[in-house]
Amino acid sequence: MEKRKQRTPQQLIAETEAKLERMRLREAQTLAKDDPALSPLMEEKADLAKLIRESKKLLGNGPQSAIVRVQKHEAWINKIQAEVDDAQLILDSAESRLSDLNSEIATAISAIVPSKEISAEA
Secondary structure, eight states, X not given: OOOOOOOOHHHHHHHHHHHHHHHHHHHHHHHHXXXXXXXXXXXXXXXXXXXXXXXXXXXXXSTTSHHHHHHHHHHHHHHHHHHHHHHXXXXXXXXXXXXXXXXXXXXXXXXXXXHHHHHHHO
């Protein structure tokens, strides 16, 4: 395991100056938001940053990208289509069986009815 190296005073000064510069920039941006001349520009900048972020998210490869969303919807559509195909097979089979049952019942009834008429006449 490598031993940690202590930073030199020059490195510490450079890091502190960079941090101070970031803080000054942040302060300047806060003041610019309150300035009537710069406020509309800062708002427009924020709106554009949001549009860019949303566009990159849609065009990227993440879970909310357009490509992934389309793939999920296509999978969903394929699943629904498979359910429709299954339902059609079940419907055709059930209708065919119902027709067969109706024929069997009609045949059985017609076989029963004439025999009762014959026995009633006798």
